[in-house]
Amino acid sequence: xxxxxxxxxxxxxxxxxxxTGLRIRGAWHEAVRGxxxxxxxxxxxxLVGESGCGKSLTAMSIMGLLPAKIGKVxxxxxxxxxxxxxxxxxxxLEGLRGNLVSMIFQEPMTSLNPxxxxxxxxxxxxxxxxxxxxxAARAEVLRLMNRVQIPASARRIDDYxxxxxxxxxxxxxxxxxxxxxxxxxLADEPTTALDVTIxxxxxxxxxxxxxxxxxxxxxxxxxxxxxxxxAQRVVVMYGGDVVETAPVDDFFQRPSHPYSAAxxxxxxxxxxxxxxxxxxxxxxxxxxxMPAGCRFQSRCSQVMDTCAERPRLLPTAxxxxxxxxxxxxxxxxxx
Amino acid sequence: xxxxxxxxxxxxxxRSLMVGVILxxxxxxxxxxxxxxxxxxxxxxxxxxxxxxxxxxxxxxxDFFGRDVLSRVIWGARVSLFVGAVSTxxxxxxxGSIGILSGYVxxxxxxxxxxxxxxxxxxxxxxxxxxxxxxxxxxxxxxILAIAITAVPPFxxxxxxxxxxxxxxxxxxxxxxxxxxxxxxxxxxxxxNVLDDLIVMGSLWLAxxxxxxxxxxxxxxxxxxxxxxxxxxxxxxxENLLDAPWLAVFPSLAVLLVMLALNMIGDGLRDAxxxxxxxx
Numbered sequence: 001x002x003x004x005x006x007x008x009x010x011x012x013x014x015x016x017x018x019x020t021g022l023r024i025r026g027a028w029h030e031a032v033r034g035x036x037x038x039x040x041x042x043x044x045x046x047l048v049g050e051s052g053c054g055k056s057l058t059a060m061s062i063m064g065l066l067p068a069k070i071g072k073v074x075x076x077x078x079x080x081x082x083x084x085x086x087x088x089x090x091x092x093l094e095g096l097r098g099n100l101v102s103m104i105f106q107e108p109m110t111s112l113n114p115x116x117x118x119x120x121x122x123x124x125x126x127x128x129x130x131x132x133x134x135x136a137a138r139a140e141v142l143r144l145m146n147r148v149q150i151p152a153s154a155r156r157i158d159d160y161x162x163x164x165x166x167x168x169x170x171x172x173x174x175x176x177x178x179x180x181x182x183x184x185x186l187a188d189e190p191t192t193a194l195d196v197t198i199x200x201x202x203x204x205x206x207x208x209x210x211x212x213x214x215x216x217x218x219x220x221x222x223x224x225x226x227x228x229x230x231a232q233r234v235v236v237m238y239g240g241d242v243v244e245t246a247p248v249d250d251f252f253q254r255p256s257h258p259y260s261a262a263x264x265x266x267x268x269x270x271x272x273x274x275x276x277x278x279x280x281x282x283x284x285x286x287x288x289x290m291p292a293g294c295r296f297q298s299r300c301s302q303v304m305d306t307c308a309e310r311p312r313l314l315p316t317a318x319x320x321x322x323x324x325x326x327x328x329x330x331x332x333x334x335x
Numbered sequence: 336x337x338x339x340x341x342x343x344x345x346x347x348x349x350r351s352l353m354v355g356v357i358l359x360x361x362x363x364x365x366x367x368x369x370x371x372x373x374x375x376x377x378x379x380x381x382x383x384x385x386x387x388x389x390x391x392x393x394x395x396x397x398d399f400f401g402r403d404v405l406s407r408v409i410w411g412a413r414v415s416l417f418v419g420a421v422s423t424x425x426x427x428x429x430x431g432s433i434g435i436l437s438g439y440v441x442x443x444x445x446x447x448x449x450x451x452x453x454x455x456x457x458x459x460x461x462x463x464x465x466x467x468x469x470x471x472x473x474x475x476x477x478x479i480l481a482i483a484i485t486a487v488p489p490f491x492x493x494x495x496x497x498x499x500x501x502x503x504x505x506x507x508x509x510x511x512x513x514x515x516x517x518x519x520x521x522x523x524x525x526x527x528n529v530l531d532d533l534i535v536m537g538s539l540w541l542a543x544x545x546x547x548x549x550x551x552x553x554x555x556x557x558x559x560x561x562x563x564x565x566x567x568x569x570x571x572x573x574e575n576l577l578d579a580p581w582l583a584v585f586p587s588l589a590v591l592l593v594m595l596a597l598n599m600i601g602d603g604l605r606d607a608x609x610x611x612x613x614x615x
Contacts (some may be wrong), residue, residue, distance in 0.1 A: 065511055098513030115527045125513050251472040
């Protein structure tokens with residue numbers, strides 16, 4: 001996989017100043033605050049953060065799948081392959097989901113309909129978006145099942161989800177998601193529920209499909225090991241804010257934001273004694289308790305007076321493509 | 336969730352289900368072949384043979400007009416089964432649709448729809464049928480409609496319950512992420528999950544529908560004479576119950592037999608489709 005993206009290629013997915021609100025007790029709270037990032041064709045961008053940091057909500061905003069009445073995009077834009085998604089009528093969005101942009105989920109056990117054969121479920125996407133039916137759809141389903149490396153596909157096409165293992169079910173999900181060759185694939189912790197060995201297989205499969213089709217992949221995870229192995233760039237989120245964004249090697253060499261640094265220290269590694277693990281104290285505050293200014297200040301070990309004011313996302317470590325949102329390392333008063 | 340193959344296997348091994356199915360099939364075959372099987376024309380009168388006891392020529396005896404009761408019961412099966420089956424099919428379709436839609440949409444719409452269903456449900460079924468027949472009249476289509484309407488609320492309830500939990504399941508969310516419309520999700524993804532319950536309910540309700548038809552006919556609100564239905568034969572026999580008990584007893588036995596068959600099928604199907612009930 002190459003890190004080099006030609007300068008002129010337009011991004012497959014561009015999120016700009018996305019602010020998503022959740023309605024809690026009648027008031028709207030910003031659960032995603034001004035998030036911006038771009039993912040280019042063939043590129044994998046990892047969106048990293050703890051539960052509740054807004055990463056899944058960002059994905060749902062991109063898909064236009066926010067829960068009605070309690071979630072909505074307050075401002076900003078999401079363009080996929082040059083098309084604006086925010087504000088699009090539901091009918092148009094339906095035509096694009098599964099077609100231009102697809103999503104795979106964490107739980108392969110429950111993401112498939114238990115009473116329908118897997119072949120039928122894969123064909124469903126083809127029927128919906130490509131009008132394929134009957135023998136043509138079945139042939140395409142077999143091709144897709146082979147493509148996601150489900151063994152003995154011809155024999156298993158009429159089997160039911162419970163007859164498949166977790167890894168195989170995730171392959172079925174992936175087959176459904178890539179059936180129409182989407183430009184963008186959102187993967188919301190697709191390997192979290194799988195065994196480690198199966199995890200690697202599924203990650204490789206996604207990478208292979210990406211190389212063949214040139215998909216842009218937004219990979220949502222809290223597993224930094226996975227990030228290191230598949231992503232080219234990393235976006236770290238905390239409390240709805242992007243706190244750091246960097247090329248993947250630079251991120252692991254020089255994690256700049258205190259949260260990123262703390263996150264890296266809290267991950268168990270095969271080459272370290274377990275007693276050197278340092279958990280981040282406390283937990284992500286709820287939206288109702290979010291501090292003003294930097295949202296990490298309640299758990300940050302290097303908190304200062306200026307943290308009461310929200311820092312901007314600015315280049316750090318002397319590189320334009322490595323940015324963080326923190327007052328640390330800034331000349332006093334300036335930015 | 337059990338595999339359909341497993342369900343088929345369990346269904347075949349379920350004695351109650353199999354006995355019920357064979358019994359029902361037998362009755363259906365009799366009804367369908369009525370013109371060839373019935374020994375006499377059901378409406379042929381023979382005044383000489385009025386109120387004749389069962390004998391070699393008339394196995395079930397004859398009624399006041401000298402009509403052959405066996406022939407009338409066989410022909411009556413056609414009307415009774417037809418009315419029951421069509422009305423149950425209609426209520427299953429309408430009630431199932433209302434239930435799935437109501438549960439899927441949820442919120443105030445759901446509350447309003449279910450409130451209407453509860454009001455309908457609060458009338459005893461026979462009273463409800465009575466009111467509707469009185470309003471509509473008593474021909475075949477209206478009778479079917481009347482019985483169908485009474486059964487819509489229970490089917491709606493049965494379909495709504497599981498829909499409420501199914502719509503929160505991950506595969507519905509996954510379907511939405513693949514661009515499926517709400518209609519497609521309801522028809523292709525929720526309906527098959529609800530179908531088990533609807534079919535079990537349908538087999539049990541078919542018995543109720545046949546009984547309702549008989550009851551309405553019995554109180555004179557069924558199809559006009561001389562059409563033979565089980566209810567009308569029983570009613571006619573009721574007038575001579577002490578002199579000629581066979582007039583009412585044989586059609587009553589026919590109703591009993593069908594209800595027995597359908598209940599065995601319903602219970603058997605429930606056991607076969609519900610893995611938790613299958614343990615015994």
